[in-house]
Amino acid sequence: MKTKVEGLIQRCDRPDFTPGKRHFPELLELAVSDDESIRKKAISAWLRAGAPGLDWLVRELEGQEFSSTFRARIARVIQRFAADDVGSSRVQMQELLKDPDEQVQRVVIQAMGQWKDAEEVQLEALLLDHWNSVKELATERGIIKTLGRVGGEKSLALIQDYVDRLEEIDEATQKTIDKTRLEIERRLSRSEANGLDLNVPVQARLRIFSKPGLEFLVQDELKEHSLVSNTPGELECDWDAPLIQLYNSRVMLGFAIVTSSESTRGGLGQALARLLQKKSVLGVLKRVTRGPIRYRIEWMDHGKLRAETLEAAKLLSEGSPELVNDPSERDWDIEVYQVKKSIYALLKPRVEDTRFLWRQEDVPAASHPTVAAALVRLAQVFDRAKVWDPFMGSAQELIEAGKVANEVILVGSDTDAAAIEAARKNLDAAGVKAKIHQTMAQRLDITGQDFIITNPPLGWRIHGPHSVGKSLESLFKEVIPNLSRALKPGGKLVWMSPNPKLTDPIAKAQGLELRMKKPVDLGGMNATLQVWVKR
Incomplete structure (x- = not known):
């Protein structure tokens, strides 16, 4: 037979079990058990008891003599109530701060x-007032650590006074002090206005990113800057203009400022601090950033490297206080790369991309807006052109076509109801008008089109409603003839072919002539960018 305690442990596992007063004595024994798994179950059950459970616990603590270890464990149970500010739990916790045992x-x-949602000023005052009564180093270290979360200028002053009075500081305490200072400085800096200004002229080495295979289009969009591509999906140039001009490219994915290199002498933390304080690096950051320069460090070749990050942040705070390690409110991502015995960094600004604000909804397999922009740019859509997207998805290509030319007559089709709904929302947000059909691409009766611009879904949607159980080959044997019929002579089919060996013979048989092809990596799925012209 199960004992009463064993039965209670099992009941604690049940979400529908709310303990009552008769359970509290045994539940307390479980909540302070040496067995961590039992403690967790008991505390979870106790929290379901709410304020009555808290009140009983407080009365029990006040009315009996317990060992310091037992009282500490009861305090941890009360803390679980205090975390969500249940009843008088936080008041009771503050009373426990007067406990004689540290x-x-x-x-x-x-x-x-x-x-x-605690009042940080009040907590800071309470901890600073308690500081003078503390006798043990572990308690001093605990106060310093918590001040990192709730402290301000007064806490920084107390810590500095503490450091000045100590003849020697052990490594653990020094790490706590360093981290607390950085946390307080970070929080204080948030009261200052900040942000990035991409309209100021900048001289820097830039790395610009695109989908691998689309570099040539970014080069064309930004041809005055002489971009060079040595790596798939990456281009570089010496930039001398406002960074906002980068957004003249609609095919670009993003960009970063490339720093010079720095020797790893002294370790990675020291090396990064030296690198970011170089005049060429810090000067650009200051020029673009309004207020504190908030950043997050990411070691691209090593993992988190917390000790090195803390060391770099400390050195930067001391040497250049305008640099603030603030991952949650950052304006810059600093990606650090190591090459043999040196490092360099990519400085990536965190700014809102205003090119595609119309994106309200997406569907699986929908084009990325930069891919849609690539297709439309390659098509060279002109004013009053007729454009059809037979695999419309969420209307990325249609919107792009409607943005680059005037009075374009747009038609989109898709079988997926979710895609139709997403397309309508995106078109409305973009202020672009299009006629939408919920039908298969091979069945829409449409002619006289100047352009068919589409990115057929390469994943599940091509094997879903469009295919009605057909193979990919039989599907395109039906779709491509209808695309050819829809085009006027000289009209263009600009698309991402999922399988050129399959689609090219069908297209040629339908009177289409291949004018251009280029493989593109769409993020783990390969396709071929093609331009066909109807003879």
């Missing part, structure tokens, strides 16, 4: 840094 105090101090 083990109990440390539980309270640690808990205060985790309270949601």
Whole structure:
């Protein structure tokens, strides 16, 4: 037979079990058990008891003599209530800060840094007031750590005074002090206005990204800047203009400022601090950034490297206080790469891409807007042209065509109801008009088109409603003839072929002439960008 305690442990696992007063004595024993798994189950059940469970626990703590270890464990149970500000839990935790045993105090101090929606100024004052009564190093370290989450200028002053008074600081305490200072400085800097200004002229080495295979279109869009591509999906140039001009490219995915290299002498943390404080690097960051330069460091070849990140952030804070390590509110992502015994960094600004603000909804297998832009640019859509997208998806190609030319007559079709709905929302947001049909590409009766611009879905949608159980080959044997019929003589089919060996013979048999082809990596799926002209 199960004992009463064993039965209670099992009941604690049930979400529908809410303990009552008669369960509390045994539940307390479980909540302070040496077995962590039992403790977790008991505390979860106790939280379901709400304020009555909290009140009983507080009365029990006040009315009996417990060992410091037992009181500390009870304090951890109360802290679970305090985290969500249940009843008087936070008041009770503050009372426990007066406990004569510093083990109990440390539980309270640690808990205060985790309270949601707490008044930080009040917590800071409480901890600073408690500081002078502390005798143990572990408790001092705990207060310093929590001040990193709730402290301000007064906390920085206390920490500096503490450092000045100590003859020697052990490594663990020094790390806590360094991290707390950075956290406080980060939070204080958020009160200052900040942001990026891409309209100021910048001289820097830039790396510009695109889908591999589409580099030539970005080069054409930004031809005055003489972009060079040595790696698929990447282009570089020496830039001397406002960064905002990069957004004249609609095929570009993004960009980064490329720093010079720096020796790893002294370790990676020191090397990165030296690199970011170089005049050529810091000067660009200052020029583009309004207010504090908030950043996040990512070591691309090594993983997180927390110690090196902390060392670099500390050195940067001391040497260039305008640089603030603030991952959650950053304006810059700093990607660090190591090449033999040196490092360099890519400085990536975090700005809103205003080119495609019309994107309200997407569907699986829909084109990325930059791919749609590539197709439309290659097509060279002209004013009052007729354009059909037979695999419309969420209307990326139609919108792009409607943006680059005037009075374009747009038609889109798709069998997927979700795609139809997404397309309508995106078209409305873009202010572009199009006639939408929910039908198969091989069945729409349409003629006289100047352009067919499309990116057939390469994944599940091509094997879904469009295929009605057909093979890919039999599907395109039906679709491509209808595309050819829809084009006027001289009209263009600009698309991403999912399988040129399959589609090219069919297209040629339908009177289409291949004018251009280029393989493109669409992010793990390969396709071929093609331009066909109807003879």
